[in-house]
Amino acid sequence: xxxxxxxxxxxxxxxxxxxxxxxxxxxxxxxxxxxxxxxxxxxxxxxxxxxxxxxxxxxxxxxxxxxxxxxxxxxxxxxxxxxxxxxxxxxxxxxxxxxxxxxxxxxxxxxxxxxxxxxxxxxxxxxxxxxxxxxxxxxxxxxxxxxxxxxxxxxxxxxxxxxxxxxxxxxxxxxxxxxxxxxxxxxxxxxxxxxxxxxxxxxxxxxxxxxxxxxxxxxxxxxxxxxxxxxxxxxxxxxxxxxxxxxxxxxxxxxxxxxxxxxxxxxxxxxxxxxxxxxxxxxxxxxxxxxxxxxxxxxxxxxxxxxxxxxxxxxxxxxxxxxxxxxxxxxxxxxxxxxxxxxxxxxxxxxxxxxxxxxxxxxxxxxxxxxxxxxxxxxxxxxxxxxxxxxxxxxxxxxxxxxxxxxxxxxxxxxxxxxxxxxxxxxxxxxxxxxxxxxxxxxxxxxxxxxxxxxxxxxxxxxxxxxxxxxxxxxxxxxxxxxxxxxxxxxxxxxxxxxxxxxxxxxxxxxxxxxxxxxxxxxxxxxxxxxxxxxxxxxxxxxxxxxxxxxxxxxxxxxxxxxxxxxxxxxxxxxxxxxxxxxxxxxxxxxxxxxx
Amino acid sequence: xxxxxxxxxxxxxxxxxxxxxxxxxxxxxxxxxxxxxxxxxxxxxxxxxxxxxxxxxxxxxxxxxxxxxxxxxxxxxxxxxxxxxxxxxxxxxxxxxxxxxxxxxxxxxxxxxxxxxxxxxxxxxxxxxxxxxxxxxxxxxxxxxxxxxxxxxxxxx
Numbered sequence: 151x152x153x154x155x156x157x158x159x160x161x162x163x164x165x166x167x168x169x170x171x172x173x174x175x176x177x178x179x180x181x182x183x184x185x186x187x188x189x190x191x192x193x194x195x196x197x198x199x200x201x202x203x204x205x206x207x208x209x210x211x212x213x214x215x216x217x218x219x220x221x222x223x224x225x226x227x228x229x230x231x232x233x234x235x236x237x238x239x240x241x242x243x244x245x246x247x248x249x250x251x252x253x254x255x256x257x258x259x260x261x262x263x264x265x266x267x268x269x270x271x272x273x274x275x276x277x278x279x280x281x282x283x284x285x286x287x288x289x290x291x292x293x294x295x296x297x298x299x300x301x302x303x304x305x306x307x308x309x310x311x312x313x314x315x316x317x318x319x320x321x322x323x324x325x326x327x328x329x330x331x332x333x334x335x336x337x338x339x340x341x342x343x344x345x346x347x348x349x350x351x352x353x354x355x356x357x358x359x360x361x362x363x364x365x366x367x368x369x370x371x372x373x374x375x376x377x378x379x380x381x382x383x384x385x386x387x388x389x390x391x392x393x394x395x396x397x398x399x400x401x402x403x404x405x406x407x408x409x410x411x412x413x414x415x416x417x418x419x420x421x422x423x424x425x426x427x428x429x430x431x432x433x434x435x436x437x438x439x440x441x442x443x444x445x446x447x448x449x450x451x452x453x454x455x456x457x458x459x460x461x462x463x464x465x466x467x468x469x470x471x472x473x474x475x476x477x478x479x480x481x482x483x484x485x486x487x488x489x490x491x492x493x494x495x496x497x498x499x500x501x502x503x504x505x506x507x508x509x510x511x512x513x514x515x516x517x518x519x520x521x522x523x524x525x526x527x528x529x530x531x532x533x534x535x536x537x538x539x540x541x542x543x544x545x546x547x548x549x550x551x552x553x554x555x556x557x558x559x560x561x562x563x564x565x566x567x568x569x570x571x572x573x574x575x576x577x578x579x580x581x582x583x584x585x586x587x588x589x590x591x592x593x594x595x596x597x598x599x600x601x602x603x604x605x606x607x608x609x610x611x612x613x614x615x616x617x618x619x620x621x622x623x624x625x626x627x628x629x630x631x632x633x634x635x636x637x638x639x640x641x642x643x644x645x646x647x648x649x650x651x652x653x654x655x656x657x658x659x660x661x662x663x664x665x666x667x668x669x670x671x672x673x674x675x676x677x678x679x680x681x682x683x684x685x686x687x688x689x690x691x692x693x694x695x696x697x698x699x700x701x702x703x704x705x706x707x708x709x710x711x712x713x714x715x716x717x718x719x720x721x722x723x724x725x726x727x728x729x730x731x732x733x734x735x736x737x738x739x740x741x742x743x744x745x746x
Numbered sequence: 747x748x749x750x751x752x753x754x755x756x757x758x759x760x761x762x763x764x765x766x767x768x769x770x771x772x773x774x775x776x777x778x779x780x781x782x783x784x785x786x787x788x789x790x791x792x793x794x795x796x797x798x799x800x801x802x803x804x805x806x807x808x809x810x811x812x813x814x815x816x817x818x819x820x821x822x823x824x825x826x827x828x829x830x831x832x833x834x835x836x837x838x839x840x841x842x843x844x845x846x847x848x849x850x851x852x853x854x855x856x857x858x859x860x861x862x863x864x865x866x867x868x869x870x871x872x873x874x875x876x877x878x879x880x881x882x883x884x885x886x887x888x889x890x891x892x893x894x895x896x897x898x899x900x901x902x903x
Contacts, residue, residue, distance in 0.1 A: 653834075657867050
């Protein structure tokens with residue numbers, strides 16, 4: 151290569167290394183918006199443009215006059231060399247298709263929004279159960295263990311197995327086919343797809359986590375438009391992604407201290423779960439806050455009764471004067487059903503008074519049903535996911551049984567009312583499957599020789615379940631062979647982890663390596679991971695999520711649906727779209743020509 | 747430097763002895779250098795929903811030399827002046843993964859000497875002055891409640 155060509159190559163290389171700036175419109179193309187919901191409307195240009203060169207039109211009409219709000223202009227957003235305009239808290243009140251065009255005089259971007267309305271209110275209440283990361287194998291194993299199976303037929307069904315309506319949900323996000331619990335919960339609570347780790351926002355090029363264009367959550371919507379109560383119940387931290395999805399707006403779910411502030415400001419009436427460390431002022435040992443705010447005190451001063459044990463929760467819920475309840479039962483995630491009820495591992499010794507998700511559901515229903523205008527309650531079995539991640543299927547399945555029991559509490563409560571929509575769904579799935587059984591009596595020197603497939607699997611020999619549907623032991627001689635398909639380096643022991651939740655891999659020099667504490671377990675074999683070494687555990691999959699539902703509005707669930715349509719069904723059941731005025735008023739009229 | 751290297755070697759011997767004590771289940775007694783052994787489960791008296799309570803032992807040792815055995819977590823960034831000591835090897839790295847969370851009973855260690863960070867994930871013996879009370883790291887803002895300052899750090903295996 152001669153010198154000139156070399157220099158030219160460097161120049162080209164340098165030029166190509168500069169990332170091309172892309173333009174964007176938020177909400178994005180093909181977004182579906184509930185008429186009247188608030189959202190931030192942001193346009194990013196692919197270069198710096200003069201404010202007076204920018205034209206934004208909605209169905210051909212100047213957007214400022216359509217929305218009744220002016221855009222804020224940023225000449226060079228966060229050093230991106232691109233200009234942006236944003237109009238916060240705008241709404242599209244009239245259903246129809248809208249073509250949105252933004253031009254800087256040279257380049258024109260276009261997106262289409264579908265704004266939908268709703269019929270009149272059909273349901274007084276909505277209860278949304280999230281089995282976090284609950285995969286089909288979790289359901290199947292929970293049914294096998296809690297109901298039993300003989301000659302191919304189960305002796306019974308999970309509480310959500312017999313719900314009349316079912317759908318397969320697509321869980322992918324704006325940025326990736328694989329979602330996380332923040333993004334996927336946001337889809338349910340806002341009706342908008344977002345990106346991994348983001349809550350209640352579209353991920354734009356803003357640098358500040360809190361500056362991205364927001365979309366309204368169902369909590370904000372019902373609190374703004376109705377007098378309904380809202381409940382948020384989980385066995386993970388209350389500021390973890392799924393419960394946070396009910397209220398939060400941030401690009402990073404790890405902003406847990408900020409999410410607690412957003413929970414406080416949300417006006418939700420019942421908040422229960424773990425995660426107290428983010429409520430304590432930084433001076434309190436065990437606090438994870440970075441400021442002096444004491445949110446336990448702040449909630450109490452705001453009229454919340456505060457419970458930190460199962461007994462306190464039950465007693466406060468029984469008190470007819472309790473209409474707002476904060477329950478914090480653990481500084482981090484709560485312990486799962488297998489540890490709390492049988493093994494006494496995890497942190498059960500330190501926190502012996504944690505409630506069961508069934509009792510939390512019952513308490514939430516008692517408090518919320520004191521609101522005569524109805525409620526939206528979200529109950530998350532968050533630990534199904536927390537245990538699927540570290541390849542600890544027994545614990546994830548016991549928590550799936552607990553979810554079934556919690557759903558039964560809601561079904562019993564709603565029985566005969568015909569005014570409550572109950573939805574049970576995962577937010578995403580894991581790569582887990584039941585492949586047969588592991589029989590210690592099978593011959594062979596290696597544990598893999600004891601794995602039975604097809605006819606050699608037969609049936610597992612778990613003991614009869616107790617009254618709550620849990621087999622008293624998972625340590626049986628012919629157990630399920632339930633394997634994960636995506637994993638880091640780890641030791642496969644072919645046995646339940648009786649000494650505490652599984653920790654398959656540990657961090658060493660920035661990568662994850664097999665945790666050596668299982669190395670000497672009898673029969674353990676090293677599984678070389680099939681995930682990048684930066685993966686600390688099993689990961690989410692793009693497999694469809696299986697939703698079941700019952701009650702008014704549930705009939706809209708069918709076939710394959712995008713996860714954002716769960717929001718639409720809930721909104722429709724609650725009649726959250728603009729309604730024709732009953733008396734002299736007129737329905738909202740479009741300021742722009744609309745194709746209905 | 748030579749004297750220091752000698753001190754390090756002496757340390758290694760002591761640390762090996764400590765590790766043997768721990769492996770044998772023998773409680774850590776005051777070491778020959780005057781540092782008191784403090785185990786992770788001795789730092790707090792109780793762990794409640796509304797906060798941790800420091801034990802009488804750790805309160806009594808505030809400002810005094812202590813030795814704590816634990817695991818060195820991956821550093822916040824290569825040139826950070828401190829590292830996080832954890833009870834067990836970290837299965838989730840909060841510094842690598844912004845969505846992971848630290849255990850509540852971590853100890854922040856400020857080594858006497860700037861050190862290489864290639865040993866993260868390793869069991870270490872940390873000896874230095876115990877500091878208690880909420881404090882934010884000046885460079886990073888990382889808030890800690892229990893610290894070991896001016897620490898000598900010895901890798902145990």
